[in-house]
Amino acid sequence: MSERITIALDAMGGDRAPDMVVKGANIALQRFPQAEFLLFGAESRIEPLLAKLPRLKARATIRHTDEAISGDAKPTVALRTGRRSSMRLAIDAVAAGEAHCIVSAGNTGALMAMAKFALRMLPGIDRPAMASFFPTRRGESVMLDLGANIECDAENLTQFALMGEVFARTVLGLLNPTVGLLNVGSEELKGNEAVRGAALRLRAPGSGIRFHGFVEGDDIAAGTVDVVVTDGFTGNVAVKTAEGTARLFSDFLRGAFRHSLTARVGYIFAQPALRKLRERLDPRRYNGAVLLGLDGICVKSHGGSDTLAFANAIGVAVDMEVNGFLDQIRSGLARISILPRPQDKPQSAAL
């Protein structure tokens, strides 16, 4: 029997919590029989849900708390006043070594602030980044940062590249993933200082990273590289733009099929194929944004997650734990330390 994995769940985070959290855990347990759950939240609401799921109940422990972080709480306020919240206690369980990973569909900013505070950063990483994977023409790719850092310098982007590369290896199972820096053109002189500086460092011999160079917005869906690295402002806009475009396309497609009687007939025949397409692009499959750079595994499920989406977010956390993500990052950091860091630069005054 494989080793047990203990997963701390913020049972009160997300629009449909705690219902979808408990049911999501139940699906995850079918996929990962080695899973055990710590459910943080209101016992009176969680217990009745568990009662209906005896298999899960046998593998779950409720850790009661009355407090929860609201969706619109400011991160700083959540950090100061939310010490007894379901989110914070779930994170603390990882910090204390009671759980291997934490999954929450709650307030993103609060989760980031609390996780950064309680789990701390990995030595050598300055800022956490939010990463997610998504469908491309060639399979799946990873993109980061998706919004944790509005402004990034070359050093941040270089660290994101390393973290994204390790994530692609451990979670997507890619052997030697390629990394690209998102830019407005592929030529060396394009872009701002941060991307040009990061490119210089990633190109340096000894980076240990298969650096493709600059990529553009259309390379994301094309799957030109396995890991797309960008600052949190651009990454957030890009991922939401892609979501919005996919939704527009679906709407237009639906409209087209309603357009005439023949189109409706066509729809009936095409339905199974269209269902496959929908499944392939189902955002629930790609749920689970990961906070990378922390000394602990922390996965953010979409606030609007349903049961299946939440189960997938748990799956991402389990994959990271099973594949030794944190150890891989640590050895990757040993690699990246051979790259010049700003503080290593000779001071001109000292010359």
Added chain:
Amino acid sequence: MSERITIALDAMGGDRAPDMVVKGANIALQRFPQAEFLLFGAESRIEPLLAKLPRLKARATIRHTDEAISGDAKPTVALRTGRRSSMRLAIDAVAAGEAHCIVSAGNTGALMAMAKFALRMLPGIDRPAMASFFPTRRGESVMLDLGANIECDAENLTQFALMGEVFARTVLGLLNPTVGLLNVGSEELKGNEAVRGAALRLRAPGSGIRFHGFVEGDDIAAGTVDVVVTDGFTGNVAVKTAEGTARLFSDFLRGAFRHSLTARVGYIFAQPALRKLRERLDPRRYNGAVLLGLDGICVKSHGGSDTLAFANAIGVAVDMEVNGFLDQIRSGLARISILPRPQDKPQSAAL
């Protein structure tokens, strides 16, 4: 009979030039009978094309030059050495008052540099911006900047908002267009200094702009606002991400219809509807990125433009001229001058 409009065309710019330029002009002439063309480029190549189109020939003048700007020429080099190029001479025709507008499918950077130099900026605008319109759930919207300015401050974004608003009124024919600033969230505190500063100014009474506030990536395709304002880095990534996602979706859809025999049957019935969808999303319909902020009308057609796409780019230029875009911008600038500008701030040393 309506007033004549003279359009200067860079006949040598674009992958399929001069063929698609001349044929595109011919289509545009059918739509705009008041059009006249100045065709800049190699007479030996343009003349045989014109010979086959007698109606166009009667309304077109060839201005011969042997020189053309190559697709990979650096803007500074093009500016210095390209004074006799087809692109530059076409721009010069607008600067000299011989033509009302210029359209080129050539090198974007070179076009921007040359147009900025020869046409000059409108007084009150610091930097040109590249704008384009695109399909949304609610109709069509405008986005800028799409890559002319990698880094922008609050003042630049405010000016872009004004220019985009006038563009939406004059070219899309919207009476009172709404303007949104692209950001990573809709709350006031989100984003970097530039977007927060621009939001403050656009919210100020007297801006004369119907400012919606911040919008996110998925608002672009949703058509939440008529004008999406952003810096050139984010805008370029967003527009290319949307293109890439649409292409991915089309590919997956095509794959789904090939998936089984029933799906193929469905495709046959659905074909007319799908053709309509394709037409609705046809990128050629949305061809023609406009350089705003110049004291002259300059439209950039996609480098890969075909005849129809190039004709649409000419259409954008004609619409701008017919609807008095430049005058509208000038009166808009009078409005925006009531907003505080950095140089108007009291100097602390002088207090």
